[in-house]
Amino acid sequence: MQSQKLVLALGLLLAGTAIAFAQDMRPPINADDVKWGPVPPNIAAGAQLAVISGDPSKEGLFVMRLKMPAGYKVPAHYHPQYENVTVLTGEFHVGMGDKLDTDKGMLLRPGGYVEAPAKMHNYGWVTSDTIVQIAGPGPFGIIYVDPADDPSKK
Template identity: 35%
Template sequence: MSPLPHLAIALAVLSGSLLAPVASAEEPALIAAKASELQWSAAPSVGPGAMITVIEGDLKSAAPFTIRLKLPANSTIGMHTHPTTERVTVISGNFYLGIGDQSDPAAATTYEAGDTVIIPAGMSMIAGTHADEAVLQLHGTGPWGIDYHDPADDPANH
């Protein structure tokens, strides 16, 4: 048998393997978050009774993050901004949001479970809950932080 067919087969196999997608060592692993298994901890920078769980990422890094915040009933997060765009989805309860100079919770817009709000970096806002607890999912690209306009609103100062 001539070596030509063997060479043709070898070249076909080699070219196919060069064109096939290669899994990178940096590809992310599957992240699955079952609500019943989330590990919650206090979120003192958000306010008294607020809880946080980090599903993905490091909030201090310039990388994607996904977190959930649990806000107790009748809570208020004073006028503040975030350094990055914040994407908020209401998982349960109701959540109010006042944008810009609107610092009156009664005049803020209320969002219900399933609603989403995308807030640009640096946009001033107030937020909170009324009669019920709310669970929010936030995601974006870090680093994430919260900067209060009035130091008296910052829970770290209490």
């Protein structure tokens, strides 16, 4: 009898916890529901950005998406925190180093993934309309290897 009461109490506790988690959960979204906006000034114009989860400007995990038109380039840069990038659509070329070099790098197709450790110099470019998802710990920052590549300084 005692074990039955314990099982019942545990079941009620778990049910209450599940409801609390569900109330804190953001509603699911489909790709068509993503709200796109302009990129911040320190990212080259022409792309669009959508924050999916969290707040990239604050501490804590975030997920955002970057929609880039064909021909878009991201010069050599690094981030203060690590970043995880997954290709959702299109073709994303990624390379490591101090200068964007389209003769080097690796082509990633939908489902492709790259993790850049904090402060690793990397760059990217697209040859078709492409969407990547970027996830990691905030605050998100981008520092260009060559300060002249920072669009917010132009």
